[in-house]
Amino acid sequence: MTEGSEQAEATAADKKATARATGKATGRATAKATVKETAKATGKATPAAKKATKATPAGKKATAKATGKPESHLAMVRRARKIYRELGEVYPYAHPELDFRNPFELLVATVLSAQTTDLRVNQTTPRVFAAYPTPEDLAAAVPEELEELIRPTGFFRAKARSLLGLSAALRDRFDGEVPGRLEDLVTLPGVGRKTANVVLGNAYGVPGITVDTHFGRLVRRWRWTEKDDPEKVEADVAAIFPASDWTELSHRVIFHGRRICHARRPACGACPIAPLCPSYGEGETDPDKAAKLLKYEKGGFPGQRLSPPPDYPGLPAPPLGGSER
Numbered sequence: 001m002t003e004g005s006e007q008a009e010a011t012a013a014d015k016k017a018t019a020r021a022t023g024k025a026t027g028r029a030t031a032k033a034t035v036k037e038t039a040k041a042t043g044k045a046t047p048a049a050k051k052a053t054k055a056t057p058a059g060k061k062a063t064a065k066a067t068g069k070p071e072s073h074l075a076m077v078r079r080a081r082k083i084y085r086e087l088g089e090v091y092p093y094a095h096p097e098l099d100f101r102n103p104f105e106l107l108v109a110t111v112l113s114a115q116t117t118d119l120r121v122n123q124t125t126p127r128v129f130a131a132y133p134t135p136e137d138l139a140a141a142v143p144e145e146l147e148e149l150i151r152p153t154g155f156f157r158a159k160a161r162s163l164l165g166l167s168a169a170l171r172d173r174f175d176g177e178v179p180g181r182l183e184d185l186v187t188l189p190g191v192g193r194k195t196a197n198v199v200l201g202n203a204y205g206v207p208g209i210t211v212d213t214h215f216g217r218l219v220r221r222w223r224w225t226e227k228d229d230p231e232k233v234e235a236d237v238a239a240i241f242p243a244s245d246w247t248e249l250s251h252r253v254i255f256h257g258r259r260i261c262h263a264r265r266p267a268c269g270a271c272p273i274a275p276l277c278p279s280y281g282e283g284e285t286d287p288d289k290a291a292k293l294l295k296y297e298k299g300g301f302p303g304q305r306l307s308p309p310p311d312y313p314g315l316p317a318p319p320l321g322g323s324e325r
């Protein structure tokens with residue numbers, strides 16, 4: 001590359017950076033306004049909406065970006081923790097979105113949740129749990145009957161094999177109990193770190209980070225990690241937060257991924273953490289269009305659980321065959 005072309009490229013890049021910074025600052029201000037509007041429309045002044053009325057560091061951040069200074073690790077950690085706190089205000093009721101009443105049910109539901117939605121699993125498991133309430137019952141199931149019951153979750157033959165194998169292992173090696181240690185859980189057929197962490201965090205109160213598709217996508221958008229491998233993502237994020245935050249962090253991030261920061265069209269223009277997000281603008285920034293992308297319980301959408309926790313502000317999900325919005 002010649003010096004002249006380098007200069008021209010640098011100038012073009014500067015212009016782009018300035019445009020980006022200005023666009024982001026304006027867009028973020030508008031995003032906050034939209035959150036306020038959404039709250040008005042739903043008749044509830046959410047903490048996020050209240051925050052939107054306060055002065056934000058968006059302008060300051062945009063200026064820092066325009067200088068092209070890379071973010072230090074410490075600054076990223078502070079920003080990450082702030083995102084965690086703000087998500088706590090947006091989703092104070094964040095929770096695991098699989099219905100379960102004991103560790104065994106959660107283990108079964110988590111195995112079934114591969115490659116499908118929690119909603120579809122929750123619509124399927126009532127009949128599974130009624131037919132096979134214990135590991136002994138499930139280990140003795142007729143494979144074809146089990147396959148038929150879990151068919152709506154997809155990949156039902158492989159999932160049936162895992163469920164039969166893990167139930168037999170629970171019966172034979174763990175006295176019919178789900179073990180409360182990661183190293184034991186991952187020895188069960190069809191159980192990897194993600195499933196083990198879900199069970200540990202939500203059935204046993206042992207801190208765990210759940211790197212599912214939403215979690216991986218969002219933490220990469222937030223530059224908490226650049227890795228794709230779930231185990232490496234887990235390690236990078238674990239280094240940012242104290243263990244006591246891991247399980248709750250997983251819920252808040254997954255909630256945000258399902259409701260606002262979608263895979264294909266994130267609703268940036270209606271996102272309450274836009275001022276803290278380096279990927280602002282990856283999705284829809286027009287506030288009105290972004291507001292229409294929200295899949296939010298406070299907008300009247302049913303959640304994933306047929307039996308949500310008592311503090312859940314939305315509607316329970318409908319049973320299989322019921323109407324889904």
Ligand code: SF4
Nearest residue numbers: 261266268271277280
């Ligand atoms: S990418 Fe957009 S929707 Fe996702 S967190 Fe950032 S600003 Fe919010």
